[in-house]
Amino acid sequence: MDRLPRLACSDPRLTRLIAIYETLAPATLGALEALFAPQAxxxxxxxDVSGPAAIRRVFEHMFETVDAPRFEVLDAAIGAGGGAFLLWNFHFQSRDKQRTPRCIQGTSHLRFDEQGRVLLHQDHWDPARQLYEGVPLLGGLLRRLREHLAAR
Structure with missing residues (x-):
């Protein structure tokens, strides 16, 4: 996906969230945790986890299992019902022998509480196509299945 012009997001909740996600590092996970409401x-x-500590563990695991993880937010919007949406790329390097650079494209649906903290963060992306198809044997099966199910 081509890089879009820098976001001109005026919503302070999204501006803060995007800044934290795009500069996320093991040392800044406390700032990430502070974005979320207690019942997030x-x-x-x-x-599928609840609470800031459990959410933090998801990102700690990310740093433990891949190299050079980095989020790039391409677009953001506030929905009519007050929710928000992000379009993003997640860049990382696999820990295989080739240290393959990878990029996952996805979207996030966000809901906020009255204090501007995240109540819901739901990511949508295709692990079969963006991860599993790169796995020997399994990838070939998934590609053939996708091709079989595709409209012709």
């Missing part, structure tokens, strides 16, 4: 829920294709 984080959902992605691998996790």
């Amino acid at each position: 829920r984080f959902v992605d294709p691998f996790n």
Whole structure:
């Protein structure tokens, strides 16, 4: 996906969240944790956890399992119901012998509480196409299945 012009986001909740996500590092996970309400829920294709400490553990695990992880927010919008949406790329290097650079494209749906803290962060991305298809044997099966199910 081509890089879009720098975001001109005027919502302070999103501006703060984007700044924290784009500069995320093991040493800044406390700032990430502070974004979330006590009852916050984080959902992605691998996790469904509640509470800031559990959400922090998801990101700690990310830093433990991949190299050079980095989020790049491409677009952001506030929805009519007060929720927000992000379009992002997640860049990282695999820990295989080739140290393959990878990029996952996804979106996030966010809901905020009255204090501007995140109540819901739900990520949407395709792990089959963006991760598993790169795995020997499994990848070939998934590609053939996707091709079989595609509209012709």
